[in-house]
Amino acid sequence: MAKAKTDWGFLRGALGVFAICVLISAGLIAGSLYFRASMESDFKRHQAAFQTASRRYLSVDEEERMIREHYPQFVEWYNRGVLGRENRLNWLEVIRYAGQHIRMPELRYQIESQAPYSPPFPVQAAGYNIHASIMKLEMGLLHEYDLASMLDELNRRAAGLYSVDRCLLTRTQKQIGSDASQKNINAACELRWLTINTPGEGIVLK
Amino acid sequence: MTSSLRSRFDFVDRRAVYVTGDKVAVYHWRNGALTDSLVFDIGGERQSAFEWQEQGGVAENFTVGSGASETALGEFDHYLKTVPNTPVYMLVDVVEEEYRQDTMPHVIGADRRALIERKLTRLIRGTPYHHAVVQGRETEGRRDDRVLLTALTNPDLLAPLIDLFGRNKVPLAGIYSLPILSGQLLPKLGAKDANVLLVTMHGASGLRQTFFRDQELKVSRLAKMPRLGTVPYAAHVLGELDKVRRYLNSLRLIARDAPLSVYILSSGDLLADLKEQCRDSDQLRYVLTDIADLGRRLGISGALTTPYSDALFAQLLLQNRPKNQYATRGDTSYYGLYRSRAALMGIAGLMLLSSSVWSGFQFIEGVSLRQQALDASQKAKFYEARYEIARQHLPTTPVPPESIARAVELVDTFGQYKATPLDLLLEVSKALQGFDTVQIDRIDWLASTNPEASVQGGKDVAPQDPGLVQQLGNLIAPRAQQAAANPSPAAYRYYHIAEIGGRIDPFTGDFRAALDTVNRLAESLRVRTGMQQVRVLALPLDISSSAKLQGSADEETKAQEAKFSLRVVMGVGNGQG
Numbered sequence: 001m002a003k004a005k006t007d008w009g010f011l012r013g014a015l016g017v018f019a020i021c022v023l024i025s026a027g028l029i030a031g032s033l034y035f036r037a038s039m040e041s042d043f044k045r046h047q048a049a050f051q052t053a054s055r056r057y058l059s060v061d062e063e064e065r066m067i068r069e070h071y072p073q074f075v076e077w078y079n080r081g082v083l084g085r086e087n088r089l090n091w092l093e094v095i096r097y098a099g100q101h102i103r104m105p106e107l108r109y110q111i112e113s114q115a116p117y118s119p120p121f122p123v124q125a126a127g128y129n130i131h132a133s134i135m136k137l138e139m140g141l142l143h144e145y146d147l148a149s150m151l152d153e154l155n156r157r158a159a160g161l162y163s164v165d166r167c168l169l170t171r172t173q174k175q176i177g178s179d180a181s182q183k184n185i186n187a188a189c190e191l192r193w194l195t196i197n198t199p200g201e202g203i204v205l206k
Numbered sequence: 207m208t209s210s211l212r213s214r215f216d217f218v219d220r221r222a223v224y225v226t227g228d229k230v231a232v233y234h235w236r237n238g239a240l241t242d243s244l245v246f247d248i249g250g251e252r253q254s255a256f257e258w259q260e261q262g263g264v265a266e267n268f269t270v271g272s273g274a275s276e277t278a279l280g281e282f283d284h285y286l287k288t289v290p291n292t293p294v295y296m297l298v299d300v301v302e303e304e305y306r307q308d309t310m311p312h313v314i315g316a317d318r319r320a321l322i323e324r325k326l327t328r329l330i331r332g333t334p335y336h337h338a339v340v341q342g343r344e345t346e347g348r349r350d351d352r353v354l355l356t357a358l359t360n361p362d363l364l365a366p367l368i369d370l371f372g373r374n375k376v377p378l379a380g381i382y383s384l385p386i387l388s389g390q391l392l393p394k395l396g397a398k399d400a401n402v403l404l405v406t407m408h409g410a411s412g413l414r415q416t417f418f419r420d421q422e423l424k425v426s427r428l429a430k431m432p433r434l435g436t437v438p439y440a441a442h443v444l445g446e447l448d449k450v451r452r453y454l455n456s457l458r459l460i461a462r463d464a465p466l467s468v469y470i471l472s473s474g475d476l477l478a479d480l481k482e483q484c485r486d487s488d489q490l491r492y493v494l495t496d497i498a499d500l501g502r503r504l505g506i507s508g509a510l511t512t513p514y515s516d517a518l519f520a521q522l523l524l525q526n527r528p529k530n531q532y533a534t535r536g537d538t539s540y541y542g543l544y545r546s547r548a549a550l551m552g553i554a555g556l557m558l559l560s561s562s563v564w565s566g567f568q569f570i571e572g573v574s575l576r577q578q579a580l581d582a583s584q585k586a587k588f589y590e591a592r593y594e595i596a597r598q599h600l601p602t603t604p605v606p607p608e609s610i611a612r613a614v615e616l617v618d619t620f621g622q623y624k625a626t627p628l629d630l631l632l633e634v635s636k637a638l639q640g641f642d643t644v645q646i647d648r649i650d651w652l653a654s655t656n657p658e659a660s661v662q663g664g665k666d667v668a669p670q671d672p673g674l675v676q677q678l679g680n681l682i683a684p685r686a687q688q689a690a691a692n693p694s695p696a697a698y699r700y701y702h703i704a705e706i707g708g709r710i711d712p713f714t715g716d717f718r719a720a721l722d723t724v725n726r727l728a729e730s731l732r733v734r735t736g737m738q739q740v741r742v743l744a745l746p747l748d749i750s751s752s753a754k755l756q757g758s759a760d761e762e763t764k765a766q767e768a769k770f771s772l773r774v775v776m777g778v779g780n781g782q783g
Contacts, residue, residue, distance in 0.1 A: 011543060028562060
């Protein structure tokens, strides 16, 4: 007897059932996985919210201590222009006042645009943005104490925190003159004005 | 017990097709037991091969077609088309079956298969239905294997049925020899004698006498039987036994005086008649067995009432499902597909079940997580409410309290690094006291965390040229030399760095005195608080060997200048500045 040809049609129904079962199984697995993953995500979100809320509740006393200890200083730094927005108008007023008060023979200034600042030393920014504005002062000094007076005026009256990055003092003549209207020393200094603020709207005290 | 257990979990329906020279009987197996049967009498009307009592009633026979005009094969074809297409086990009980005893070298595996194939090809021709059973080994010589070769010598007998199976896509599991299958009855009968003749009567074929030596089939004979009741059956059976005894002697399968145990299966009146007429002798020992009893032992649920053993063999075949004996690969192609289909369905069911169970666990876990999420949400709301109540007596702040502390710390940190040149100017001013001839023309200052930073904005300053230090000789104090060559490691928060340019004025032309003044000024600076490094960058007169030095001995030295420059590094912070 000749060898019978394999009748694959015999398996058609079983293959159909198999395919349907594969689809159903895949659907079941995918659906249950999606459901479980979704529930797990919800659970983690709510659990995190719960942990945050409980931690906050338990830290109310600590928050009270922090506010009591640090908030006055915080407000002071805000009022002095270190926290929040920089106050350039105040700087200009102080510089003009200082120049007149000290009777500085010559005073020129230039303030560059504010830019993000990464200090060369380690700091914990803790979510705050640190910005700096470079102020260039060119001063004609009668003597070096005029520079000290200028910086002192800035310390006392200007809103903000600055640090002098560099300074070049050069004698203008071989012998120091005594004419108060004539400069004896040229001083070119770069001051970095620092401002600390939160992202977005920034710190606003009401 | 085993049979009962097996049948309890046997849910695969199947059929035994019992083929004789002129009849085809079908036995159905459902839910682990024989249920009903029908017989197709080739050229005649269909009739029931036997009936047995089942739970007090008569099992229903299958009915096919109507009218005597249909041929038996046509009815069988109609039957195959009508009933569920369950696997078929074909049991052949025909006269045209040949038995050959042979030996062959003892080999195993593929060599044995090849050797058997060659023997079958050489000894059995004209039929694809052949089978070989290795029955043991010779006790002498090279101890060859003893082989029983069997064949169905009239393949045309099966061809129409095989053709019908193929056309109806019937899964044929195998074709089996009734004599070979009958060997499975011996343990049930307790037939352990050396020479056993098993005698069974079959409604479809006749009287089957099968000879076993040491429980190994040697030869079998099928004799026609007259219709039941037309002649004294017991005498007829005993007459046939005489013939087969002579046949065995002629074949030298048994010695003339060797004892022979004759096992006869029968029932009812015939069994009683046989018991009366069978007389044991030295050469013959009769063992008469009631088919009904044997049927019960085999697990047949109904009572067998006829003397025929057809149902016993159908039970044996369908219950044990031995390995195929005669069917070719082409004959069983649909059975292979059937098994593949069953495997596919099984895998599909298993997959569906597994995925359902797994998904169920995932779903349960998901529901559990949802419940936990709800709990967490409620607890979060509870604590938030409690927090708001507790927070009411605290002032409103623009940032969270912990951020307030961070901001203050941040400002403090920047405050610690706040620099002005005034500190350094103050120290320089103090150092200059007593140096009336020193005039400072230029101070280039910067604040940096790097003590080697260049005030010119270029590369960082390299260590001082050791040649210059050497050339200065004793003009520069040893301490200053050491400090210049080995700057202290950074131990300060930040540094004031300045390059101070000046001159000796008035200068009398005494370079030695000018160099000494610069040297002393450097020493005076070094002792100031926090002074980290004082380095001479330029002297009033470059007396190093690498520099070009020229002038006139009689020129006015007053007109010359004695300029110098120093690099000063002063540390601030870390409790030291």
